[in-house]
Amino acid sequence: MTITDGEGVNVRTAVDPALVIAARGGDEQAMATLVAEAMPLVYNVVGKALHGSSDVDDVVQETMLRVVxxxxxxxxxxxxxxxxxxxxxxxMQDRGRSIRVATALGPLVGDVSQWPDPAGDFVDSTMFRLHLSGERRETYEASRWLSVEDQRVLRLWWQESAGLLTRADLATGLGLTPAHAAVRVQRVKAQLALARxxxxxxxxxxxxxxxxEAAQKLSGPSDPRWLKRLGRHVRRCEVCLAHERELIPAEHLIAGANLAPVLAGLAGAAATAGGVAAPVWGLWDPLQRAARYLMAKFLPVGGLVAVGTAGAFVLAVHYPAYQDGGPELAEPSVAATAEAPSAAPTAGPGSTPAPAPRPAGGVNGVTTASYYVAPDGSDTNPGSLDLPxxxxxxxxSVVRPGQNIALRGGVxxxxxxxxxxxxxxxxxxxxLSNYRNEIPTIDASQIPADAPYVSQRASYWTVQGLQVHGAPGSAYVCRSCAYSVFRGLSFHDNGQTGLLLxxxxxxxxxxxxSDFFRNHDTAxxxxxxxxxxIEYGSGTGNVVRNCRLYENADDGLGLHEFTGPVTIERxxxxxxxxxxxxxxxFDxxxxxxxxxxxxxxxxVDHVVTGSAAWDNAGYGFTESGNAGTLTVRSNTAFRNxxxxxxxxxxxxxxxxxxxxGNAREWQLGAGVDAADNSWNQDGWSGAELHTTDPGSTLAPRPPGGGLPPTTFLTNTRDDRIGAAMGR
Known part of the structure; x- marks a missing residue:
């Protein structure tokens, strides 16, 4: 089921507890609905684990019987x-079906240059039946190099990305907290990228x-240890690592196994289970209703094809083909490394700058929409899921109040x-949102230089989950907008300010x-x-919260000639x-x-709380001539x-x-009321900070948004002083 939050965004939730309670109490219709909702999930999990084995149907059948x-x-x-x-x-464990780690490089005998193409071992009939693209097939092949446990994590993440599991479900399946599960997922995605x-x-x-040469030094059958050893070479080899930039992210290539509820077989087994002739829970009729429910649920959705069979039916998922893309398609901040991703420290003024990692944006987008947009769509289409x-x-141009636009992943x-x-x-x-967990990346480099990519002159919009880069001008300008929400955005490497209100x-x-970075105006x-x-205008009630503004040519945040108070938090x-x-x-x-x-x-009486400025070439926080009464509380300035x-x-x-650690710690006029700050006390120094390494500040955002937790710039002396830094 889905609900709508206060901003009109569809949010996926777990199965309705009331439905479970009703089924638990003997409501057959509720049971049929639960079976209908759970069976595609079970079939996907089991199908991926057993790789299209003939035992898949039996495992699914037994699982659903035990559920009932x-x-x-x-x-x-x-x-x-x-x-x-x-x-x-x-x-699966009871049947002894361990997850097979197939040979990827072929038998390790003789001249390794003659190793056979691993595709013959990996591409099984299930994949061909699904008509997987080469990219998807390659991803599936590479996943076989992962360890058994990593493959399990990967299967659960696939289900989450497809919208069949919540992050809480995934964490429970792994026996971890959601925070630890997120770290595990990131590591497995990094391992998968390395394998690809x-x-x-x-x-x-x-x-x-x-x-x-590195492969010739190894012996024995290829297994996950080979990925670990050859991966070391790949990570430090410019020739091999160049292939990483060609990868389309796995998020865009997930192709589910056949969602094939074998209803007739399941119902028949239920009717005779344990030698009992009577149906369990009156299961046959509920399963027939479940079949009708599934047909009604999936057939109207573009991209799903229902195939009738005798007494049963099969749902084959056909995902849209994405255009090949370069590194911009890669999920932000996920590097091809076996360890959790970390960012290089940002360069300070006057030093050689370190490359900025890709932003850690991305949100759970809408699950349904009035109109869909995809890189392989056509503007002559009706804008449906299957014809975007x-x-x-x-x-x-066609959207109206109360409607949603979903952008599919791709460039x-x-x-x-x-x-x-x-x-x-x-x-x-x-x-206006990304679709589910997909990441739409907009290369706006072909937009004329005299216009922003998006000019919004409208109110009551929610814009989320988009990446825009390369625009000759601004990525997005909102003129006289009211009550709009901009969430989970990544606007970078544009020719003027990333987002301008x-x-x-x-x-x-x-x-x-949101993240706004590396925007620069060479001209x-x-x-x-x-x-x-937020400049050159007026208005009240504007709020900036949990954003990262970094490595831009001019300022991180500018309130130039804006006459209404703005609140800036964390x-x-x-x-x-x-x-x-x-x-x-350079100016x-x-x-x-x-x-x-x-x-x-x-x-203007702006308010700034819980925020931090470091390694900027100029001031950390400055009124810049504003003679108002600003409230500046619990912030940190470091090494500016x-x-x-x-x-x-x-x-x-x-x-x-x-x-x-700034060139000068404070510069205050006679009218400023400053008390209980670090400069009002003796003895503050960098030695009292937990760490001065900012690498963790570019880590992926936690589920649900917010800033990544870090101890950077937090102090050991008085935790009332300074920004909490994501805690």
Whole structure:
């Protein structure tokens, strides 16, 4: 089932507990519905584990019988999905069906240059029946190099990505907390990426000579140990590692096994189970109703094909084909390494900058929509799931209040700007979102230089889960927008400010859980490209929360000539104003938080709490001529090229702020009320910080959004002082 949150976004939930309670009490229709919802999940889990074995149907059948028989004993209805999966795994274990780790490089005898193509061992009939693309087949082949436990994690993650499991279900299946499960998933995805890279490197013509030499040093049958050993070579070899940049992320290539509820066989087995002639739970009729339920549930959905059989039916999932893409398709911050991903520290002013990892964006998007857009669609299509539009421009031209637009994963290369002029309403928002866990990446490099990629002149929108890069101008400009939400965005490497909210009546907007980085304006010498700007306008109630603004040519956050108060909460701004592009001359200011500015700066009472600025070329936090009464509480400035906290003309209130390692720690005017800050006390130094290594701040975001937890810049002396840093 799905519910709609306050912003009109569909959110996937677990099975309805009331349905489980009803089935537990003997309601046959409820039982049929539960069977219908659980059987595709079970068939996918078992089918992947047994790789298309003829025993799949038997395991599924026995699992569902045990579900029907045991439902009365399920104490916690909220754990239904996890309970079903645990039954399926027990059935596979009872039958002794261990997960096979197949040979990937062929027999290790003689000249390794003559090793046979592993595809012959890997590509089984199940995959051919599903008509998997070469990319999907390659991903499946590479997954065989993973360890047994990693394959189990991968299967559960596949189900989560397909929308059949929640993260809580996955964590329960692994016996871990959701936080630890997230780490395990990231590691397995990294291992899968490494295996795919190795597979491509092995089949490359010509092959890397050092890879062949490394393989000759090994002996015995190939198994996961080979991935570990040859993976070391791949990670440090530029020739082999080049293949990583060609990978389409596994998220976009997941092809489910046949969802084949063998209803007739299951019902027949139920009717005679244990020698009892009478049906268990009156199962035959509920299963017939379950079949009708499944048919009604899946047939209208584009991309699903129902195939009738005698007494049963098979649902074969056909996923849309994605265009080949480069590294922009890769999921953010997942590197091909056996360890959890970590980011390199951001370079400080005047040093050689480290490459910025890809953003850790991505949100759980809508599960259904009024209109769909896909890279392989057409604007002559009706915009359905199976016949999607090709461009966002087309979808925004037809959407109406209360409707959703879902962007499928893949790379889009638009050639014309998008104009959004249709507003939603307070109770009928318009949602523009990624689809499920897919990541739409928009390469806006072909948009004319005199226009942003998206210009929104409308209100009551929710925009989430998008990546936009390469626009000659801004990625997204919202003019006089009201009550819009921008969530889970990644706008980077654009020619001007990533996201800009501007003009009068910019009111009640929320920017949350988003990353804006490496935006730079070469044509104007780095002077105007901020990460995020709320500028040149007016309005109240605008909030920035849990964002990362980094390595932009000018400032992280700019409030230049904006006359309404803005609230900034738990946001990080770092590494801005460093010339990473060889721009000459370079005029980027590099302020972390610029809280004013203009020929005649307005007096505005902005609020900044729980935020941090580090390694910026300019100020950490500055009023920039704003003479208002700003509230600046529990923030941290570290290692900035100029003053950490610069408030000279205002009557601001500064409390519990931490400033260490800046060119100057504070610069305050007579009207500023500053007390209980680090500079009001003696003895503060970098030695009292838990760590000064910022690498963890670019880790993936936790489930549900927010900033990654880190001890960076937290102190051992007084935890009231400074930003909490994701805690």
């Amino acid at each position: 028989r045991g439902i009365a004993g399920l104490k916690d209805p909220d754990r239904f999905r996890a309970w079903v999966i645990s039954i399926a795994y027990r059935q 890279t190795l597979l491509r490197a092995w089949h490359a013509i010509p092959r890397c000579a050092e890879l062949t 539009f090709a461009t966002l421009d087309r979808a925004t 889009y290369r638009p050639t014309r700007p998008v104009e959004i002029t249709t507003s939603g309403t307070a109770d009928r928002r318009i949602v 501007r003009d009068p009546n910019t009111t009640g907007n929320l920017v949350v859980d 104007t010498n780095g002077e105007y490209a901020d990460g995020l700007g 946001t990080w701004s770092f590494g801005n104003g460093v010339n990473r592009w060889g721009i000459a001359p 980027g200011d590099g302020y972390g938080f610029k809280l004013g500015g203009g020929t005649r700066p307005a007096s 090229g100029k003053t950490g906290f610069a408030f000279e003309r205002s009557t601001s209130l500064l409390r519990q702020n931490l400033s260490i």
